[in-house]
Amino acid sequence: MKTKISGVELRRIAMPLVAPFRTSFGVETSRDVLLVRVVTADGEGWAECAAMSEPRYCSEYVDGAQDVLRRFLIPALPKDGVDANAVGRVLEPFTGHHMAKSALETAVLDAQLRSAGESFGAYLGAARDRVPCGVSVGIMDSIPQLLDAVEGYITEGYVRIKLKIEPGWDVEPVRAVRERFGDDLLLQVDANAAYTLVDAQQLAKLDDFGLLLIEQPLANDDMVQHAQLAKLLRTPICLDESIESAAHAAAAISLGACSVINIKPARVGGYLEARRIHDLARAHGIPVWCGGMLETGIGRAANVALAALPGFTLPGDTSGSRRYFATDITEPFVLADGHLDVPTGPGLGTEPLPDVLDEVTTSSEWIPL
Ligand code: NPQ
Ligand code: MG
Numbered sequence: 001m002k003t004k005i006s007g008v009e010l011r012r013i014a015m016p017l018v019a020p021f022r023t024s025f026g027v028e029t030s031r032d033v034l035l036v037r038v039v040t041a042d043g044e045g046w047a048e049c050a051a052m053s054e055p056r057y058c059s060e061y062v063d064g065a066q067d068v069l070r071r072f073l074i075p076a077l078p079k080d081g082v083d084a085n086a087v088g089r090v091l092e093p094f095t096g097h098h099m100a101k102s103a104l105e106t107a108v109l110d111a112q113l114r115s116a117g118e119s120f121g122a123y124l125g126a127a128r129d130r131v132p133c134g135v136s137v138g139i140m141d142s143i144p145q146l147l148d149a150v151e152g153y154i155t156e157g158y159v160r161i162k163l164k165i166e167p168g169w170d171v172e173p174v175r176a177v178r179e180r181f182g183d184d185l186l187l188q189v190d191a192n193a194a195y196t197l198v199d200a201q202q203l204a205k206l207d208d209f210g211l212l213l214i215e216q217p218l219a220n221d222d223m224v225q226h227a228q229l230a231k232l233l234r235t236p237i238c239l240d241e242s243i244e245s246a247a248h249a250a251a252a253i254s255l256g257a258c259s260v261i262n263i264k265p266a267r268v269g270g271y272l273e274a275r276r277i278h279d280l281a282r283a284h285g286i287p288v289w290c291g292g293m294l295e296t297g298i299g300r301a302a303n304v305a306l307a308a309l310p311g312f313t314l315p316g317d318t319s320g321s322r323r324y325f326a327t328d329i330t331e332p333f334v335l336a337d338g339h340l341d342v343p344t345g346p347g348l349g350t351e352p353l354p355d356v357l358d359e360v361t362t363s364s365e366w367i368p369l
Pocket of ligand 2: 192215216240241262291
């Protein structure tokens with residue numbers, strides 16, 4: 001099926017966070033999000049770009065994503081229409097820029113599925129109608145502050161807690177959370193590449209706490225070092241930043257660099273590549289889960305649909321809207337019994353609320369095709 005696109009709106013919105021979110025690579029207090037709206041003959045399709053304001057998590061950043069979309073990716077779309085399945089191939093000549101590519105492909109896919117009356121979940125192959133949700137907890141100023149935050153999330157129903165760690169904030173916060181909330185709590189940590197292989201002995205101390213996994217302990221490029229570290233730890237290693245494609249996932253699995261994969265569709269270039277990684281991991285018995293990039297309801301809707309695929313056997317960072325935003329740009333995603341419902345409407349099954357969208361918009365540009 002071909003979708004004919006008349007143009008694309010690139011809209012920037014400013015979304016204040018409910019609380020600062022600190023990771024090993026920095027502190028975020030507000031989310032500067034690029035929204036992509038594809039306009040077709042009979043409708044439109046939405047997506048959001050996961051790129052952050054600065055290139056810290058990965059090399060992409062939001063101004064750069066908007067530039068490459070405007071100058072290269074959008075003009076590459078065929079004028080006589082394109083099937084969403086072919087967008088990846090059309091953008092292939094341009095290297096990198098997975099988050100920008102993901103946003104464009106997702107908006108085309110949303111437009112196409114809306115026209116066809118099919119939901120993202122049904123299209124991707126969702127195997128359930130709701131998904132269990134975890135939450136990512138930032139680095140705090142003190143252990144009591146961390147315990148209060150974790151207690152609040154457990155009370156809200158989150159079924160799994162992920163603690164952000166860095167050198168100097170690792171064993172003690174994990175020990176404190178285990179002592180306070182018990183051994184049954186599903187608990188994992190995420191270092192966002194803050195360690196090196198010489199820290200192996202320190203990381204091995206985490207083996208005592210029955211963690212589900214340790215996410216991205218070493219640098220993005222350290223695939224071989226992750227394989228070496230895996231031999232020194234009992235805690236399973238999960239890769240996030242290192243996995244930018246299905247090819248990377250295949251390499252990581254055959255190297256023994258990870259035994260779990262965090263799939264973020266934006267990081268790997270879109271939901272179709274995300275599904276390929278899911279299929280590959282599943283064939284190898286590698287559990288996967290859906291990561292998060294502080295998405296608004298637009299990105300969240302698609303992530304929840306992906307997280308409903310059968311190989312997503314661990315709870316994801318698919319938190320409710322209020323984890324990050326007091327007011328979401330869509331109807332908010334609200335946890336029920338620790339789960340989020342997979343949207344069932346056509347396409348993403350949600351769209352921005354016009355009044356909220358106008359209030360948070362900081363700029364908009366129209367790229368005609
Ligand atoms: C991760 N996400 O798994 C990322 C990292 C991350 C939910 O922990 C603004 C935009 C701030 C994206 C901070 C979670 C962010 C961000 C952290 C992504 O590694
Ligand atoms: Mg991570």
